[in-house]
Amino acid sequence: MKTESTLEKILAAGHLAVTSECGPPRGALPNKVKEKAELLRGCVDGINVTDNQTAMVRMSSLAACIIIQNMGLNPILQMVSRDRNRLAMQSDIIGAYSHGVDTMLCLSGDHPRFGDHPMAANVHDIDSIQMVDMVRNMRDEGKFQGGEKIDGSPKMFIGAAANPFADPFELRVARLAKKVKAGVDFIQTQCIFNVDKFEKWMEGVRERGLHEKVAIMAGITPMKSVGMARYMKNKVPGMDVPDEVVQRMAGVPKEKQSEEGIKICVETIQRLKEVEGVRGFHIMAIEWEQKVPEIVERAGLLPRPVV
Amino acid sequence: MITAERKPMEEIIGSVSPYRRILLVGCNECVTVCAAGGRKEVGLLASALKMHFAKEGNPVEIEEVTLERQCDPEYVEELLPRMDQADAVLSMACGCGAQEVARRYKEKPVFPAVNTRFMGASERQGVWAERCAGCGNCVLGITAGVCPIARCSKQLLNGPCGGSTSGKCEVDPDIDCAWQLIWDRLKALGMQERYEDNIPAKDWRTGRGGGPRRIVREDLAS
Numbered sequence: 001m002k003t004e005s006t007l008e009k010i011l012a013a014g015h016l017a018v019t020s021e022c023g024p025p026r027g028a029l030p031n032k033v034k035e036k037a038e039l040l041r042g043c044v045d046g047i048n049v050t051d052n053q054t055a056m057v058r059m060s061s062l063a064a065c066i067i068i069q070n071m072g073l074n075p076i077l078q079m080v081s082r083d084r085n086r087l088a089m090q091s092d093i094i095g096a097y098s099h100g101v102d103t104m105l106c107l108s109g110d111h112p113r114f115g116d117h118p119m120a121a122n123v124h125d126i127d128s129i130q131m132v133d134m135v136r137n138m139r140d141e142g143k144f145q146g147g148e149k150i151d152g153s154p155k156m157f158i159g160a161a162a163n164p165f166a167d168p169f170e171l172r173v174a175r176l177a178k179k180v181k182a183g184v185d186f187i188q189t190q191c192i193f194n195v196d197k198f199e200k201w202m203e204g205v206r207e208r209g210l211h212e213k214v215a216i217m218a219g220i221t222p223m224k225s226v227g228m229a230r231y232m233k234n235k236v237p238g239m240d241v242p243d244e245v246v247q248r249m250a251g252v253p254k255e256k257q258s259e260e261g262i263k264i265c266v267e268t269i270q271r272l273k274e275v276e277g278v279r280g281f282h283i284m285a286i287e288w289e290q291k292v293p294e295i296v297e298r299a300g301l302l303p304r305p306v307v
Numbered sequence: 308m309i310t311a312e313r314k315p316m317e318e319i320i321g322s323v324s325p326y327r328r329i330l331l332v333g334c335n336e337c338v339t340v341c342a343a344g345g346r347k348e349v350g351l352l353a354s355a356l357k358m359h360f361a362k363e364g365n366p367v368e369i370e371e372v373t374l375e376r377q378c379d380p381e382y383v384e385e386l387l388p389r390m391d392q393a394d395a396v397l398s399m400a401c402g403c404g405a406q407e408v409a410r411r412y413k414e415k416p417v418f419p420a421v422n423t424r425f426m427g428a429s430e431r432q433g434v435w436a437e438r439c440a441g442c443g444n445c446v447l448g449i450t451a452g453v454c455p456i457a458r459c460s461k462q463l464l465n466g467p468c469g470g471s472t473s474g475k476c477e478v479d480p481d482i483d484c485a486w487q488l489i490w491d492r493l494k495a496l497g498m499q500e501r502y503e504d505n506i507p508a509k510d511w512r513t514g515r516g517g518g519p520r521r522i523v524r525e526d527l528a529s
Contacts, residue, residue, distance in 0.1 A: 082461070086508065108461050108468050113478045122461065129465040130508040145508065163469030168490055171467065171502065178465055178505050190469055237477030238469040 002139065005103045005157035006074045007046045007186065009307035010280075011215045016273065017280030018301050019076065019188065019217060020292045021048035022068070024059035030067055033059065037068045037075075039289045043296040045304060046103055048188070048282070051078040055115025062092050066099045076159065077101050080109025085125040086134065086145055093135060097154030105159040105188065106131040129182045132160055136183030158183065162216075163190035164201035165240035173204035180213050187214055188282040191221035191232075194240040195271055202277050211277030218272045221284045222291055223261035226250045262295060269299040308337035308428070309401045310435045311344060311421040313352070320359060322418040323397055326367070329356070330393035331420070332386065332408060333373035334400035341435055343421050344399030346373040352399065352420060368392075377404025383411050390415060426457075443513025443520065449506065451492035456509075458485035464506040 001008060010017045020040050025032035040047055047068055051061040065075035077096045079089060093104065108128045112120045126134065134145045135158050142153040160179045164172050176187065192198045198218070205211050223229045226249040233241035245264065252260045265283075272278050281301070285292050296302055313319075323329055331353050339345025353369045360367045370389055374382040377400035386396075386408065395416045398405035401423040409417040425437040440457040446464070447454060456462045460478040467486030470477030474487045493499050511517070 108463060111460055111470070111478050113460075124462045125511065126508045127461070127463040127465050128468075129505060133505070134508065161469065166467065166469040167471045167473055167484070168467070168487055171486075171490055174503055175465070175467070177503055181503070181505055237472055 002185070003102050003155040003157040005046075006307065007076070007103050008157045010045045010305060011186065013305065013307055015280075015305045015307075016278075016301060017046075017186075017215070017217060018044045018283065018296055018304065019046040019048060019280070020044045020283045020285065020289070021050060022064070022289065023050045023053055023287070024061065024064035026056065026058050028059065033064045033067045034071060036289050037071055037073055040292055041071075041073060043293040043302060043304060044283075045280075046074045046076045048076045048078055048105060051080045051107070051109065052083060052115075053078075053110070055082070055110045055112045055117065055120075057117065062096050062101075065096060065101045069100050074103065075101055077104040078107060079104060079131070080107045081124050081126055081128060081131055082109035082112070082122055085123055089126075089131065090134070090138065090144055093138065093156065094150065094152070094154050097156060102155060103157040103159065104135065105161065106135065106184075107161055128160055129178055132158055132179055132182040132184045140183075157185050159186045159188060160184045161190070162187045163238050164192075164198050165190055165194060166238040169197075169201075172201055173208060173210070176205060176210055176214070177208060180210055184214055186279075187216045189216065189219040190238060191219045191284060192268060192272070193221075193232075193245050194242050195268060197240060198272070199275055202275050206277050211279075215279040216277055217280040217282045218269075218275075218278050219282045219284060220265055220269060220295075221286065222265040222288060222295060223249060223257075224288060225254070225257045225261070228261075262291060262298070265295055266298045269295075269301070308340050308426070308435075309403070310341045310424045310427045311338050311401050312424060313343055313348065313399075313421050314419065316355065316359075319352070319397070319418075319420050320356070323356070323367075323395060324360075326394035326416075328368045328370075328392055328394045330370045330372065330386065330389055330396045330415075331356075332377060332396060332398050332400065332404075333371075334377040334404050335373055335375050336377075336400075338400055338404075338421065339373075341429075342433075344401075349373050349399055352397075374400075374404075377401075378407050380407065380411065383407050386412070441514065442509070442511070443517075444510065446506070446509075449501065449504070451489045451496060451498065451501075453485055453488045453492060455485045455489065458483070458488070464509060 022036045049061045049064045061078050065077050068075040106128045142150050162176050229246045229249045232239045333344050333349035349371050353371050376382050397418050397420050399420045405419045426439040427435045427437045430436050437457050442456050471484040476482035476484050
């Protein structure tokens with residue numbers, strides 16, 4: 001084992017892992033973090049804490065991670081390269097680890113264009129692949145990126161994202177290979193609605209044996225309504241929502257659409273369980289965290305194993 | 308070239324309105340090519356300003372000059388005989404040119420009439436696009452001749468991110484995805500295997516990370 005991470009232990013024991021996420025509040029309201037995280041107790045192995053998601057200012061991921069850590073849950077520190085240079089990243093990583101946070105996710109982050117601070121400067125000192133390499137080096141070599149020795153190196157279990165649905169499709173396996181080369185331990189994918197395309201991507205992943213080098217967790221998002229399905233199809237870059245999914249949501253009366261969304265989500269998990277190389281699920285229930293326990297239960301993923 | 312665009316008229320008028328004798332200085336280099344501050348634009352701006360202030364009953368004298376290169380002390384020196392008759396200088400060169408004039412003529416207020424935009428190339432008639440960020444350590448040799456620092460919205464050295472759709476960037480459909488362009492070029496060159504070389508974190512000291520930059524050529528320096 002590289003770390004003390006619960007997620008690493010679950011995966012190493014061969015269980016299908018389950019993670020979900022908690023978006024910190026847009027204000028100094030620690031109880032909001034606690035309420036959201038509490039909903040996930042007992043039904044996930046790790047809770048991703050987003051880092052100024054969609055380029056909107058929120059409570060820092062690190063601060064919210066500490067709150068969640070103190071509740072006896074397992075936060076996953078998300079970190080984007082948009083807002084911090086490599087000094088700030090490394091200091092936050094050792095800071096997080098000092099509080100017991102042992103799992104993180106390295107991302108480039110949504111462009112400020114999409115948030116409510118489009119006037120902000122982008123940092124992007126390093127990219128997500130370079131961040132993975134930096135964190136692995138901090139853990140395994142005990143060195144800062146500048147080359148100096150770290151006194152008490154952070155033993156982080158390192159995650160990254162992958163979007164099998166973005167273009168050019170032919171680069172999507174190759175880019176995963178670059179993340180593997182950089183030393184990533186686990187991957188959480190973009191929300192999967194187009195299961196056929198995801199399976200095609202996984203074929204490419206298996207052809208290169210990448211599924212044996214990195215634990216791939218399939219990204220799942222329940223849709224609340226046909227409106228949300230259409231929005232994700234048309235407005236969210238890199239999101240692939242097939243017409244038949246939108247039609248299925250549109251085919252049921254409004255008051256039953258949220259239940260239909262949960263059904264689709266559970267069926268997707270069931271189907272993906274059969275895909276070789278899928279090692280778990282990352283459930284992103286956007287502002288709908290209270291549905292996660294039900295999804296996990298209906299998908300047959302409860303109780304969570306104790307490791 | 309360095310590209311620029313003329314500032315809005317109201318802003319230019321606001322900056323020079325306290326002055327009655329204005330020396331309007333263009334540049335015959337980049338800003339001429341991108342039609343922002345060459346001889347022609349100097350003439351147009353001079354007429355517009357004269358008309359505006361005449362209409363207000365507050366006429367101005369505008370002296371027009373277009374230097375060969377406004378960023379070069381040798382040419383900026385040519386302004387000397389005209390400086391006595393000027394209350395202020397309005398520069399249509401890039402920021403380099405305007406600063407050179409300000410450095411040379413310490414007693415004269417200098418105002419920019421253009422916004423300096425970026426280092427770019429002409430895509431077609433009337434369209435210029437960013438090509439180089441001046442990072443000081445060129446990566447074009449490993450990125451198939453397309454710069455991801457200048458042309459990827461996230462300046463990813465290991466792209467493309469998840470926001471690339473049909474060759475376009477998620478930030479704006481008018482922006483080509485730099486990594487799609489890099490990939491297309493690598494394929495055309497039969498160098499696909501290069502894609503999987505992880506490009507390491509960049510040393511930004513050669514760029515702005517090292518503070519304001521200078522080049523000293525010992526063989527040429529006097």
